[in-house]
Amino acid sequence: MTLKCFSGFAILMVLAPSLAFSQVYGTAGHIVTVKVQPVTVLQLNAGIVNMNITGANAVAGQDQMTVTDQTTSLLWGTNSSTKKISVSTSLASPLYTLKVLAVSPTVGTAAPQVTLSTLGADLLLNIGRSSGSCKLQYTGIALASKGAGSDSHTITFTVQTQ
Amino acid sequence: MKKSIFGITLLAACVLMINGAYAQASANQTVNLSVNTVYKIATSGNPGALTVTTGTAGTDALTSVSDASTTYSITQNFGPTVKITANLDAVLQSGYTLQLNLASSKGTSAGTVDISNTSTGSGVSVVTGIGMGADAGKSITYTFSALASAGTLTSTTKTVTLTLTN
């Protein structure tokens, strides 16, 4: 969205002088310099994702129980080349494992499924000079042997130089 | 004058937009993952028919028959006090005995337990002290015995319910 505005503004800047001087008889010229700054946008279409593991997610005889969520879309735009999106969580010692995968990116290459930690990990590669989107597939994995409980993660997605 | 106002407005808009764009180079999302208390038990199927066909002359107790062809699996994350109880849909007639033995590596098996007199709502413990986690493919052994004095028993189906509970 912001990229679009910025593009419109650039066109306006080129056209504006001619409009301003349209009532003047005669001609004059000057140099118009258009500078495009590195612009990056990153948006999520949902603020909170709640995932719940219940008996329905368990298989008798298996310690591991999983739940997935794919309701969130990640949208980005960048006019810089060689960019990637990394992801990290604020939760240093989670009870359970949380993984994320970029599904069906319109641009770029999805990295393999990431196990979230406080250290950033690559989610999406090769998104330079593009705008695009992908679905985020979260997978929560709990071991029955760890008991019941809950984790609250603040997940941070960051556009970085690749 | 008009030109100046227009220019200043454009400049301000430009600065704001660029700042706004940079501010969104990262995005946050809260993900809450909660795990409820889970109890899960399943069996591998039904055992074969248990048919008493032989006995020893002079002894009322006929030769018992056993089946250990089925298994059970469990998963639970409640705690170390979970148990498995067993019950029949209705008590067996007098003179017939059905025993059950569940192996366990996460809990303590009660060994061979008589479930003949159990019914819905009155199960007996067959495994106790089951720890959190999973236990897969543990053997179920049924032993069926009868007294000659009880007479013959035409083919009868009984439903055994294994319940994983605290």
Place this chain on the structure above:
Amino acid sequence: MKPKTQNMARNLAGSILLLVNLTSFSNAQMSSATQILTLSVKELNAIDLVGGEIDLQINRVSETTNQPLPAENAGSRLLWTSNGENRKITVATNNTAARFSLRIIAKNVSTSGSSATEVILNGDAPKDLIRSVSRSSGSCTIKYIAAADVSEGTGTEHHLVTYTITGG
């Protein structure tokens, strides 16, 4: 009731309600699996004879009758188990032309079944030894009595005695 007391009562009622709810929630925490069992007991009849071969020797004479005295042996035990209804135990010999008399008495019949007082084995059809055997196991002592008249002379006879559980 004072307002403070009313408030306490309300809180207590709320706590009890919560406790009840928690209890029912806790009880709901379970998982079940069922198995279908097929049980049956076929009719079976088992019979066994304990004691080896019997040797009956008539070698004494009554001083009053001058007839040979019968020879007896009660060293055999018959055992049976039947979960059928109204069965009986018969006895028969394979010697259809015996010269000397061989009788059998079932003694000390346990638990069930009624014994015929005495059976004479004469090679005819099987004779009833114990009747009314139903859903039971039991045992008895088998007493053999062999007898001979002077007129029957001497000799040796062999009997293969067979006990059978059969329909009553």
